[in-house]
Amino acid sequence: QEKVQQSPESLIVPEGAMSSLNCTFSNSASQSIWWYQQHPGKGPEALISIFSNGNKKEGRLTVYLNRASLHVSLHIRDSQPSDSAVYLCAVTNNAGAKLTFGGGTRLTVRP
Amino acid sequence: AQTIHQWPVAEIKAVGSPLSLGCTIKGKSSPNLYWYWQATGGTLQQLFYSITVGQVESVVQLNLSASRPKDDQFILSTEKLLLSHSGFYLCASFWGAYAEQFFGPGTRLTVL
Secondary structure, eight states, X not given: OOOEEXXXXXXXXXXXXXXXXXXXESOTTOOOEXXXXXXXXXXXXXXXXXXXXXXXXXXXXXXXXXXXXXXXXXXXXXXXXXXXXXXEEEEEEGGGTEEEEOOOEEEEEEO | OOEEEEEOSEEEXXXXXXXXXXXXXXXXXXXXXXXXXXXXTSXXXXXXXXXXXXXXXXXXXXXXXXXXXXXXXXXXEESSOOGGGOEEEEEEEEETTTTEEEEOOOEEEEEO
16 A cells, blocks of 8 residues: 655745655655645645656746655745645556545745 | 535534535546545545446445445435544546546535
8 A cells, every 4th residue: 555654744934935845655656746735624736746757847846756765855946925735745546546645744934 | 627516515413413425526527536535634535436427436444435326426425423534525536638636625524
């Protein structure tokens, strides 16, 4: 059974700083890795995904994947108070049919 | 555009009472549908998934059941609620070039 662990559990950064979130997973054959953002009382919203080793950049977001070390990270450049939310790492198999989520990182960006 | 609706928005129920939560998806035919549960402060867990009408697979046993009565509808239910059923229930489907999973707005369930 796939296991997904995220660190840190909580992260506080000042406005304008880089936020760095980490995720490890247990199965190197997992398909895509997704990062979701969840605000209180809302469903998660997908931010960015990665399948191949290396990095992928979209706007202020950069994600790095290393399948050999079973590690993926999300970096948010120029963090804003509106980025404050819980960030969930999720690993898929079977073409997205099964998603296994990590416990999340609560990001707080101080103005 | 595809949209996912869930009802009710929130429920407060007594232990031992029955429960029925609904999910409807619009704008997509023959969708894969999923139920997730998230305890307060807990990890999002996939409970059930359905590929087609009348077919439901269980992923995690929580003394809940699910049914797919129509192509666009997914129902989560139980005859007797437990305190441990409290939490946030989310319906999801996936579409798009990257098979991104989209979530509904969720139902907040409080069992007293």
